[in-house]
Amino acid sequence: MNTVQDAVLDTARKPASGAALSARGLTKRYGKQMAVDGIDFEIPAGRIVGLIGPNGSGKTTTLKAALGLIPFEGELSVLGFDPRTQRDALMKDVCFIADVAILPRWLRVQDAVDFVEGVHPRFDRSKAERYIANTKLKPGMKVKEMSKGMVVQLHLALVMAIDARLLVLDEPTLGLDILYRKQFYQHLLEDYFDEQKTIVITTHQVEEVEHILTDLLFIREGKIALAASMEEIGQRYVEVMVPNEKAAAARALQPLDQRTVFGKSVMLFDTQRAGGLSRSQLEALGEVRHPSVADLFVATMKGSYA
Amino acid sequence: MNTMKWLIRRELWEHKGAFVYAPLAVAAALVLLLGGGFLYALTSSAFHIQHNGHQMITIEGVPPEMYAKAAAIAASSYLAITAPLFLVLPVVVFFYCLAALHDERRDRSILFWKSLPMSDRETVLSKAAVALVVAPLLTVAIGIATSLVLLVLGLLSSAVKGVNLIAPVLANANFYLSPLYLLSFLPLYIVWALPTVGWLLLVSSWARSKVFLWAVGAPLIALALLAWFDFLVGRFSGLSLNVKWFGEEVVARMLGGLMPGIWFGEVNGRALAEQNAGLDGPMLIGLSYGTLASPAVWIAAAAGCAMIYGAIRLRRWRDEG
Numbered sequence: 001m002n003t004v005q006d007a008v009l010d011t012a013r014k015p016a017s018g019a020a021l022s023a024r025g026l027t028k029r030y031g032k033q034m035a036v037d038g039i040d041f042e043i044p045a046g047r048i049v050g051l052i053g054p055n056g057s058g059k060t061t062t063l064k065a066a067l068g069l070i071p072f073e074g075e076l077s078v079l080g081f082d083p084r085t086q087r088d089a090l091m092k093d094v095c096f097i098a099d100v101a102i103l104p105r106w107l108r109v110q111d112a113v114d115f116v117e118g119v120h121p122r123f124d125r126s127k128a129e130r131y132i133a134n135t136k137l138k139p140g141m142k143v144k145e146m147s148k149g150m151v152v153q154l155h156l157a158l159v160m161a162i163d164a165r166l167l168v169l170d171e172p173t174l175g176l177d178i179l180y181r182k183q184f185y186q187h188l189l190e191d192y193f194d195e196q197k198t199i200v201i202t203t204h205q206v207e208e209v210e211h212i213l214t215d216l217l218f219i220r221e222g223k224i225a226l227a228a229s230m231e232e233i234g235q236r237y238v239e240v241m242v243p244n245e246k247a248a249a250a251r252a253l254q255p256l257d258q259r260t261v262f263g264k265s266v267m268l269f270d271t272q273r274a275g276g277l278s279r280s281q282l283e284a285l286g287e288v289r290h291p292s293v294a295d296l297f298v299a300t301m302k303g304s305y306a
Numbered sequence: 307m308n309t310m311k312w313l314i315r316r317e318l319w320e321h322k323g324a325f326v327y328a329p330l331a332v333a334a335a336l337v338l339l340l341g342g343g344f345l346y347a348l349t350s351s352a353f354h355i356q357h358n359g360h361q362m363i364t365i366e367g368v369p370p371e372m373y374a375k376a377a378a379i380a381a382s383s384y385l386a387i388t389a390p391l392f393l394v395l396p397v398v399v400f401f402y403c404l405a406a407l408h409d410e411r412r413d414r415s416i417l418f419w420k421s422l423p424m425s426d427r428e429t430v431l432s433k434a435a436v437a438l439v440v441a442p443l444l445t446v447a448i449g450i451a452t453s454l455v456l457l458v459l460g461l462l463s464s465a466v467k468g469v470n471l472i473a474p475v476l477a478n479a480n481f482y483l484s485p486l487y488l489l490s491f492l493p494l495y496i497v498w499a500l501p502t503v504g505w506l507l508l509v510s511s512w513a514r515s516k517v518f519l520w521a522v523g524a525p526l527i528a529l530a531l532l533a534w535f536d537f538l539v540g541r542f543s544g545l546s547l548n549v550k551w552f553g554e555e556v557v558a559r560m561l562g563g564l565m566p567g568i569w570f571g572e573v574n575g576r577a578l579a580e581q582n583a584g585l586d587g588p589m590l591i592g593l594s595y596g597t598l599a600s601p602a603v604w605i606a607a608a609a610g611c612a613m614i615y616g617a618i619r620l621r622r623w624r625d626e627g
Contacts, residue, residue, distance in 0.1 A: 021620075069420065071623055091423040104415040106320050118312035119422050156417070 020045040020166050020198035025248060028061050035061040037222035038074065043215070045165075047197045047229075052297055053204045053219035057289055059202045060098075062219065063170050066094050066200075082088070083238055095164035100152045100174045101301070109137050109154060116158050128161035148175040156184060160192055161182040169201045173208075178236070181205070184200035185212055195215040210293040218300050225300050238269050240282050250285045253277060255301035268299050309424055313432035314440060324398045325441050326448075329391050333452040336390060340456055344463040358383035381481035383490055383585045384457040388449035394552060396447045396564035398439050401498075402508035404517045406433040416624070426621040430507065434614050437503045438463045439494045442566075446492070480587065487587035494565060494594055497603060500610030502563030502619075511617040511624065525557045559606045569597040 021043040028036040034060040045050050053059045065072040068083030068090060076083060081090040103112070118123050135153045143151055152175050159167070173181045188211045193208065194201060203209055216233060218226035228236070242265045244249040251258075255267035268291050272275045282288055290301075318325060389611040407430065417428065475481055509521040510596050529552060536547040563569050572591045595602060 038514045067420075068416075070625060087421070088425045091421070098417040099414060100419045102414040104320065104410070104413060104418070108319075111319055115312055116422065117314075117318060119309045119424055121423075159421075163496065 004111045010135050013114065018044060019077070020044045020047075021076075021078050022202070023062075023066075024064060024072065026062065027073040028058075028065060029073075030197070034222050036065070036072070039219075039222070041217060041224055041227055043198060043200065043217075047214045048189075048193060048199045048201070048212055049217055050206070050213040050293070051217045051219060052206055052293070053198055053202075053225075054301060057219050058222040059219055060170055061094070062262050063065040063168055063200065063202065064098065067094065067098065069098070082110065095159050095162045095166075096168035097155060097159055098170050098174045100155065100171065103143045103151055103155055103201075107162045108139070109141050112141040112154060112158060116162070118218070120162055122156075122163040124161045124163065127191075130156050130157050131157035131160060132140060132269040133136060134183075136161040149177060149180070152176050153180065161188060165197060167197065167199045169199065169203075169214050172201065173203065173204055173205070181208060182195055188212065206294045206297055207292065213293070216293065216296075218297060228298075233293075233296065234290050235286060236272050237284050237291050238271060238279065239267065239289050239295065239297055240267050240285050241265075241289075242267055242285050246285050253285075255283070257295070257302065268295060309428055310432055313424065313428060314436055317433060317436045321402055321436075322509070324402060325436075328394055328398055329445050329448045331444045331468075332394050333388070333448050336388065336452055337455055337459075340387065341459040342599060344459045347420075347619050348463045348466055353554075360434050373469070373471065373474065376469075377471045378480070380457065380460070380471060381478035382484060382587065383474045383569045384481075385449065385484050386502060386578065386585060387452045387456055388452050391445050391449045391452070392566045395442060395566065398565050399441050400506065401504075402441070403433070403437050403503055404510050404521055406437075406507060407511040407617060407624075408513065408517050411624060426618050430614060430621060432499070433550075434503055434507060437507075438499055438616070438627070439492070442492060442495060444486055453507075485585060491566070491592055491594065497568055497598065497607045499563045501559045501606040501613075502610070502612030504613030506611040507617040508620070511620040516609060522561065526561050529553055529557050541607070555602055563606075563610075569594050569603075572597045572600065 001012060017040045021041075023039055023041050025038045025040065025247060026036055027034075027038045028304055036183070037063070039058075050258055051059050064070045064085055065076060066078050068087035071084060076088055079093050081087075083090055113125060113128055113132070116123050116128070119240065132154070135150065135157070137146070137150055137157075141150075143154070144278065146154070152173070156172065173184060176184070189248065199255050201209055201213075216226060216231045217224060221278065237256075240250065241261075242257075244263065244265070250267055254273065255269050258267040260266070264286075267279060267285075269282055271279065271282075279288070408586075410419060457475070461475060463468070465472055506521055509524075510517055513520045529549070532547060532552055533549045536549045539545050539547065570593075573596070
């Protein structure tokens, strides 16, 4: 595990040009509890980053610090602004969903659209209306009359119509059914995202976002456990379907994780671990493929709940 | 500026019931009760004037000087009939201020408002502006409309009875000036209401729960403690703390500033009692604005502004819950 972390910190410390978000020694304590423990990371502009970690690992705290919602220690630059002192300027370029179902109960759909149009210079009304037309929401409907899923739909319609340089989504699809979730991520990639924008997403449903992510940031107990682009991950981590007769040989190569599927062992290897491990070495063991983010996450987080 | 307009609209969407429907309901009750009374008078047989509560005069013809006096009273005082509206206003605004910065944390909607480009300063100032300007203006507007309806009903019913005051009332300059007199109290009202609005917004921004207890309980308990200390200290050393001063200058200004006319407490009462030809608007305004000569009013208003600033600073790092 240490090897993973060391390698990660090396990549994270590489200076990136045009970082949308960069943290140096970001620390947040709640009393004696260390929520975020001196983390460093860079998120370059034009990426879609999945911030992934178990409950209580510091994901939301990190995002709240970046959005200027909580004080913190260390350095944090978001689009070149310090969220502690320049929040008002920052919010012109950033949009976020910090939690779902937090729209006030008295708000009507049409009033919400009017209001955001009135206060946000980068809000595209026709876009929001198009998203809303796609749902069961009616203009005169109040939030208190909506199901939880509908509140989320309204919130997403408002946020997706804002042309922000950085979009932060903390569990954006909680309470939505699978059809709408798929549709939402589709819209996010096709309608919303472009090279000028950066999106940071946290979610528990990793398998739903992994195909749209360009970068992964695993966070565990207030520390970054893995930071890499999807290409780097594809090159570095290899999953091998090992037939039983070769299992012992494979185990000698110290897989990160292993499970059994249909009588075959599926083992996950880190090709950059100390000692080195070549792809051809692994190919000799069995069928080689890319691990899913969920499997990689499980392997990386092993012991988190112990 | 545009953001401010939308923030104020937002407050009115949320609090339409308190700022529009509540005064409208009171206005409707006034029209039904008093207007109904006028109409009922139409059906009774004679025109009665009650004097000093026991002497009943029934009048067939009215002497001209009575006409003039009645018309003058009607033209200058018709707005006074809506006094109940101005008793509702402070209650509504008091609870509005208490909830203004607390409810958004309780229902977590603060996270939505903070995701939009609106500063804490704009947000808190919009709420203070609603409490100090928008809500009083709405009540004044509803009050003037209600008074006019009642005046028309009253004039019509007395005209049918043979006492036609319509022409003399319309000819009286006070009839047209009264709404302006009422409006001209607004700046004074703002100065007097600032300490209360500031205190309530500060508590609303600071307290995690039980805002009402903090806002009302804290100053009253401080007052009680002070009185108790004063009692003990006075017993043993002969020194006296100025408890009365604390009650009047601090607690009363913190909690009572929203009451329209609270400044009359500092006005010479004799002048007020001598209003026998209807309300003398310019004189009332003069007396009321005279209270601004006291530095205490301005110190309290400045403290109110400081507390609003405190509420802005607190909202910056106040998390939900």
